[in-house]
Amino acid sequence: MASSSSNVASAPASEPVRAQLQGAEADALITSTDPEHPANLICELCRDFYTLGWVTGTGGGISIRHGKHVYLAPSGVQKERIKPEHIFVLPFAQSSVPKPGSQRDFLRIPTRVGLKESACTPLFWNAFTLRSAGACIHTHSQHAVLLTLLLGKSAKSFRISHQEMIKGVRLGGSGKTLRFFDTLEVPIIENTADEEDLTEGMAKAMEEYPNAAAILVRRHGVYIWGNTWEQAKIQAECLDYLFEMGCKMIQAGLPLVGDD
Ligand SMILES: CSC[C@@H](O)[C@@H](O)C(=O)COP(=O)(O)O
Numbered sequence: 001m002a003s004s005s006s007n008v009a010s011a012p013a014s015e016p017v018r019a020q021l022q023g024a025e026a027d028a029l030i031t032s033t034d035p036e037h038p039a040n041l042i043c044e045l046c047r048d049f050y051t052l053g054w055v056t057g058t059g060g061g062i063s064i065r066h067g068k069h070v071y072l073a074p075s076g077v078q079k080e081r082i083k084p085e086h087i088f089v090l091p092f093a094q095s096s097v098p099k100p101g102s103q104r105d106f107l108r109i110p111t112r113v114g115l116k117e118s119a120c121t122p123l124f125w126n127a128f129t130l131r132s133a134g135a136c137i138h139t140h141s142q143h144a145v146l147l148t149l150l151l152g153k154s155a156k157s158f159r160i161s162h163q164e165m166i167k168g169v170r171l172g173g174s175g176k177t178l179r180f181f182d183t184l185e186v187p188i189i190e191n192t193a194d195e196e197d198l199t200e201g202m203a204k205a206m207e208e209y210p211n212a213a214a215i216l217v218r219r220h221g222v223y224i225w226g227n228t229w230e231q232a233k234i235q236a237e238c239l240d241y242l243f244e245m246g247c248k249m250i251q252a253g254l255p256l257v258g259d260d
């Protein structure tokens, strides 16, 4: 749906009243000189993630939940070039998982016509609702993708132990940090034709693996979350390191679990 105030005017009478803000009130949600404001942070972090190869070719991204609001990038745009004025803002309420393409409940829709919220929105929402996450990162890192291929079609998860970087990952993504002698396990789900169709599979895997801090998507990438954007970023860095290590260990014929 195109972004414009006509979204509001053209709503059928039977639809609930839209919460969408307009003009200066809407822009106040994304305007701040504080570099740690979510609208500024998403832009900065996407630039950083781009240099890591995590969000190239418009894929991947990050969403931040800040109090009652969720901040998101647009879909199909070069993520390393987005500006705060391109950011969508949604109210956070467990009952209002936004449907793809339906911007009815958005608080702020960028004024640049044609922008649509990230297709990852319902997947980010899984992390916010099922893990009370404060931020969720989606990467198309080649380490994540190659790992799902090296593990083979039948692998339902990636397991690794005896690696120092395991200590940077939290139980369930939001609990206590793992210890050196713990085994880290990240479930793998199959990819779908459209990003939003991963929503159910991701939620199911999160329920089946309550201790998992991320969900790998075969031939696609990974979703990683944390209590805060800082924790999500730290875990994304540790997990990406472990995914890369996993790829190299498999290729070298080394066991992933154990210290032999
Ligand atoms: C290279 S396009 C990849 C997208 O289809 C998708 O996988 C993705 O991660 C980004 O979705 P987007 O809607 O652009 O935020």
Ligand SMILES: [Zn+2]
Residues within 6 Å of the ligand: 059, 060, 138, 140, 195, 220, 221
């Ligand atoms: Zn993706």
